[in-house]
Amino acid sequence: MYNPANSRMIELVHVNRVFQRADGQMVKAVDDVSIVIKEGEFVCLVGPSGCGKSTLLQMVAGLIEPSDGDIAVAGKEISGPGRERGMVFQKDSVFPWMRVIDNVEYGLKCRDVPTAERRDIARTYLERVGLAHVEKAWPRELSGGMLKRVAIATVFASGGSVLLLDEPFGALDYVTRHQLQSVLLDLWNEGGSAARRTVLFVTHDVDEALALADRILVFHSGRKIDDLAVTAERPRFTDSLLLPEMVAIKHTLLAHLGLEKRAAPPKMAAGERTGS
Amino acid sequence: MTVTTRARRDRWISVMVFAALAGIWQILSVVYTAEAQPGEPMIAGWQVLFTKTFLTLSDYWQGGLGVSAVADGAERSYLAALLSILSHSIDTIGRLSLGLALGGAVGLLLGLAVSWSRWTRRLFDWPLQFLRTLPLLAMVPLFQLWFGTYFFGEVLFVAYGIAVIVFAGTVNAVRNVPPIYIDNARSLGASRWTLYRTVILPAIFPAMRSTILLSLGAGWSAVLGAEYLGAQSGLGYIIVYAQQFAYLDRMFLVALLFILYTSISYWAISRLSARLLAWAPPSQRR
Numbered sequence A: 001m002y003n004p005a006n007s008r009m010i011e012l013v014h015v016n017r018v019f020q021r022a023d024g025q026m027v028k029a030v031d032d033v034s035i036v037i038k039e040g041e042f043v044c045l046v047g048p049s050g051c052g053k054s055t056l057l058q059m060v061a062g063l064i065e066p067s068d069g070d071i072a073v074a075g076k077e078i079s080g081p082g083r084e085r086g087m088v089f090q091k092d093s094v095f096p097w098m099r100v101i102d103n104v105e106y107g108l109k110c111r112d113v114p115t116a117e118r119r120d121i122a123r124t125y126l127e128r129v130g131l132a133h134v135e136k137a138w139p140r141e142l143s144g145g146m147l148k149r150v151a152i153a154t155v156f157a158s159g160g161s162v163l164l165l166d167e168p169f170g171a172l173d174y175v176t177r178h179q180l181q182s183v184l185l186d187l188w189n190e191g192g193s194a195a196r197r198t199v200l201f202v203t204h205d206v207d208e209a210l211a212l213a214d215r216i217l218v219f220h221s222g223r224k225i226d227d228l229a230v231t232a233e234r235p236r237f238t239d240s241l242l243l244p245e246m247v248a249i250k251h252t253l254l255a256h257l258g259l260e261k262r263a264a265p266p267k268m269a270a271g272e273r274t275g276s
Numbered sequence B: 001m002t003v004t005t006r007a008r009r010d011r012w013i014s015v016m017v018f019a020a021l022a023g024i025w026q027i028l029s030v031v032y033t034a035e036a037q038p039g040e041p042m043i044a045g046w047q048v049l050f051t052k053t054f055l056t057l058s059d060y061w062q063g064g065l066g067v068s069a070v071a072d073g074a075e076r077s078y079l080a081a082l083l084s085i086l087s088h089s090i091d092t093i094g095r096l097s098l099g100l101a102l103g104g105a106v107g108l109l110l111g112l113a114v115s116w117s118r119w120t121r122r123l124f125d126w127p128l129q130f131l132r133t134l135p136l137l138a139m140v141p142l143f144q145l146w147f148g149t150y151f152f153g154e155v156l157f158v159a160y161g162i163a164v165i166v167f168a169g170t171v172n173a174v175r176n177v178p179p180i181y182i183d184n185a186r187s188l189g190a191s192r193w194t195l196y197r198t199v200i201l202p203a204i205f206p207a208m209r210s211t212i213l214l215s216l217g218a219g220w221s222a223v224l225g226a227e228y229l230g231a232q233s234g235l236g237y238i239i240v241y242a243q244q245f246a247y248l249d250r251m252f253l254v255a256l257l258f259i260l261y262t263s264i265s266y267w268a269i270s271r272l273s274a275r276l277l278a279w280a281p282p283s284q285r286r
Helices: A053-061 A100-110 A115-128 A144-157 A174-189 A206-212 A244-256 B003-031 B046-060 B078-116 B118-132 B137-147 B152-175 B179-187 B192-228 B235-244 B248-276
Strands: A008-020 A026-038 A042-046 A068-073 A085-088 A162-166 A198-203 A215-220 A223-229 B035-037
Touching: A008 A053, A008 A198, A026 A053, A026 A198, A026 A223, A042 A053, A042 A206, A053 A068, A053 A085, A053 A162, A053 A198, A085 A144, A085 B179, A100 A115, A100 A144, A115 A144, A115 A174, A144 A174, A174 A206, A198 A206, A206 A244, A215 A244, A223 A244, B003 B046, B046 B078, B046 B235, B046 B248, B078 B118, B078 B152, B078 B192, B078 B235, B078 B248, B118 B152, B137 B152, B137 B192, B152 B192, B179 B192, B192 B235, B192 B248, B235 B248
Parallel strands: A042 A198, A042 A215, A085 A162, A162 A198
Antiparallel strands: A008 A026, A008 A068, A215 A223
16 A cells, blocks of 8 residues: 655645636635645545636746745745646647657756766656657657657656656547556656656546546535545556445535436545555 | 659759740840930840840949959950959848848847746837838838948838838747647746746747748848848849949849849748758748
8 A cells, every 4th residue: 555755745724825817806816725645646636627726836837926925845835837847737738849859858858967868868768658659759740649658758757756747648538548647647656656646637527537536536616625635556456446445435526516316425435645 | 744844844844944034035125225324225135144244234333352443444245244243242141141140130039038037028019019010111221321322221110110010920930839738847847937938939930931932032122122222232232223324224234133133042042941840830931
């Protein structure tokens, strides 16, 4: 069983984010959210669209600033984007004017890693995501799923200890999505539990969250409304998703999303996580 | 039908159109025989243009290289005419190239500066948008009085004309860079300098391609305009000089040279940029 180190990798304290709409009305996208995420944890943020989960992720990435509140990563308050945090976006973010391998090297290049060394690292990760054969290709020659693999290889290669994924597989077909989920889990798991990076993964897909997460945070109208631990063994196949505890969590999630009328009863799913 | 045979057939159509235009011109020269002045037909046929008219261009040879100028009493010769065309073309093309390089660089840098920071935007955006609206040709006398009529003034004038176009194109292109590339680069740790070098510049290139072709056209007009209005050499100077004596055939011959040069310059630039855009989907490369 995975046993996370007891450090506070990501810490959000009373974070708020207010937007002004075109009609002048102020909208609270993120409303007083406080979260502590441990090192090596795989956390999924789930909620209906417009619930503030993506805004929250972009604040942790440093791409937008909170209106109020503090965000710290590895004990340090963040200001702007940082190399310890890698981001994978929903839309294609791979630079079309660089060949695949140059894309994967980009983060290392920004850190002035010597050419030979960064090429080795990039090759390693391209191989891990199954794209060794297209390292010299232009991104326009790749499919959407392959581009996602490039994006994943890029963040892993650049070596951040925190990975932020904003609905990365949302636009992919069923088969590709599942393939990429296992690519992601394999990379996350490659060095054993001690080497795991901390992952924040935004998704609107309940089954995806159940398949991936150690912990699922549920958002609604900018607020965090639930915090569920998922303790089933990985990798989780169809059968794992049918375990009573998983079914219970799924009922809870569906109820939160307004897709099920009955309130989810199971004790083990609600409230604080039980694993630690 | 394969793509190559279709392309070849299309090329034949272009050649035919070209030949037809030349033929129509020749027919017109036979049918319409009015003269601007005795011995100067309004429409000169090809047999006149490439013999008599070509020879008269040696009038504009200023001497040197062992070939004396007609003004110094020498006979007109094909060699002098050729040297004349070459030297005036070099003057015009030299002014154009330097103006393009200078204006392109300045326009690009200022255009990038507008998005660099709030400070640089305040500094450059408004004054340059204002400069843009000044009519280009109205500025020619000013440039010539400030910087002279031989070389420096003409180059600066062309550079000014190019710079305002490239500036506007750059500002617009930078505005249209998809934010996701910028976010991605920043989250991977790119500094602002790296961001501009590795993301903004390549990302604006497809949009800048049309700006570059546009500014090339404007550059040809600007250099001609500058030469009409006071230069002592160059193809524009020959046209003005010929106009004063109603030498229509000479003007037409120089105009043909222009068509040749502009076509070559467009072709060269689009070949070069197509090569630089190997990464882009074919629709953005044409």
